[in-house]
Amino acid sequence: MIAVIGILQSLAVAAVIWPTTPIKVWVLPIWPWLRITLLVGTAIVLAVFVVMLGVAIFRRSKRQDLTLEANQGSVVLSKQALEHKLVKTIANEHPVKDVAANISLYRKNTATKVVVDAYSLKSLDLAEEGKRIEDTAQTVLTNLLGVPVKRVVVHLHTNDRAVPGAV
Numbered sequence: 001m002i003a004v005i006g007i008l009q010s011l012a013v014a015a016v017i018w019p020t021t022p023i024k025v026w027v028l029p030i031w032p033w034l035r036i037t038l039l040v041g042t043a044i045v046l047a048v049f050v051v052m053l054g055v056a057i058f059r060r061s062k063r064q065d066l067t068l069e070a071n072q073g074s075v076v077l078s079k080q081a082l083e084h085k086l087v088k089t090i091a092n093e094h095p096v097k098d099v100a101a102n103i104s105l106y107r108k109n110t111a112t113k114v115v116v117d118a119y120s121l122k123s124l125d126l127a128e129e130g131k132r133i134e135d136t137a138q139t140v141l142t143n144l145l146g147v148p149v150k151r152v153v154v155h156l157h158t159n160d161r162a163v164p165g166a167v
Contacts (some may be wrong), residue, residue: 005041009041012038014097029099035053060064082144082145083101085103085140085144086103086114087099087100090136094118094132094136095121096119096120096121096133096156097118097124097159099117100118101137102114102115103141104130111149111150112120112150113153114153115155116153117154117157117161118154118157119156119157121160123126123159126156129156130156132162137149137152
């Protein structure tokens with residue numbers, strides 16, 4: 001709708017400014033009404049484009065990819081694929097189920113951070129198992145991404161309920 005208003009407004013302004021006698025003869029009788037219509041159309045288009053500019057500048061990025069930049073260029077990796085690889089590795093190497101992971105890069109791609117949620121199949125030595133899961137996550141991500149893992153947070157729960165949305 002705004003695009004149509006913008007096109008009609010542009011045509012009306014061009015008709016008023018362009019020196020063609022047939023158009024001026026048609027426009028002169030309705031000039032007071034046309035002038036107000038053009039001003040309202042201009043205000044609407046201006047407001048819409050100011051809002052669009054604000055959204056473009058201030059919205060948060062919802063990217064689902066991790067971008068690693070180096071001297072030779074940049075590599076874009078699927079965040080979902082990396083998390084899936086980490087989840088599968090942890091589930092295969094440790095007695096846990098319903099594993100979920102969230103990987104993020106720190107600014108300037110200098111390090112990564114990962115949060116792991118899992119439910120232990122054993123109810124003993126949860127702290128030891130959490131430490132082993134942390135080491136596994138750190139090793140896997142360092143090998144996959146080539147940047148150090150600055151922080152690994154492991155939430156290891158007893159086998160009471162499942163993590164929503166986990167694999």
